[in-house]
Amino acid sequence: MNKKNHDADVTFIQALAELLRENELTELEVMREYGENDSLNVRVSRGGPQVVTQVAAPAPAAPAAPAAPAPAAAPAPEADPASHPGAVTSPMVGTVYLQPEPGAPTFVGVGDKVAEGDTLLIIEAMKTMNHIPAPRAGTVKRILVEDGGAVEYGAPLMIIE
Incomplete structure (x- = not known):
């Protein structure tokens, strides 16, 4: 150059x-x-450093019959879920997928135990599937996003305690 x-x-x-x-x-x-x-x-x-695993995969087709969304626990009277100490926030802007492909079981559900590094969900950004790992071991208390929904950088995705 x-x-x-x-x-x-x-x-x-x-x-x-x-x-x-x-x-x-x-x-x-x-x-x-x-x-x-x-x-x-x-x-x-904008924002802090990101740790993202990128996996090249074809973009999932729009689900003809979406799988039943993961049940979310009743919302606590918290004003902002992102301020919860167990909040897992989005490292990027994109579309959330709670399962690896349409019709497959979700990665995690409310009440599931997860180990550090387990895949919680996928965020598609720029036609790249980014697996979002659990930052710590614990139990999934709340799922704050819907399958196929859009998320912004820093938006709370789940609560793990």
């Missing part, structure tokens, strides 16, 4: 960061193609 492309790329990335800030977005990913075997992939996001 020559100096001119480098300067243009820096300007482009700064413009993306400004766009992110001005529109109050949490994440933006762009691929810029210059020619054959010459491209720039840029991902700009």
Whole structure:
């Protein structure tokens, strides 16, 4: 890459960061193609570091008959589930899937015991399936998202105690 492309790329990335800030977005990913075997992939996001396992898989088809959603426990009188010490929050913006494929059993349900690292759910972002692991061992007390629903960065997904 020559100096001119480098300067243009820096300007482009700064413009993306400004766009992110001005529109109050949490994440933006762009691929810029210059020619054959010459491209720039840029991902700009706000927030802390993310630990995500990415698994290349085809996007699941829209379920014809959605599986019964995982039962959620009765909401506690908490104002904000994200402030709960056992809250598992979303590391990215995307679509939540509670099972590995349509018609399969859910990864976890309310009352299930999980070990640290167990897959809790999948978040699809940019046609990539990201398995979200349990940050600690415990029991799933609440599931705060619906299968196929959209989530934002930092949104509470589950409560594990």
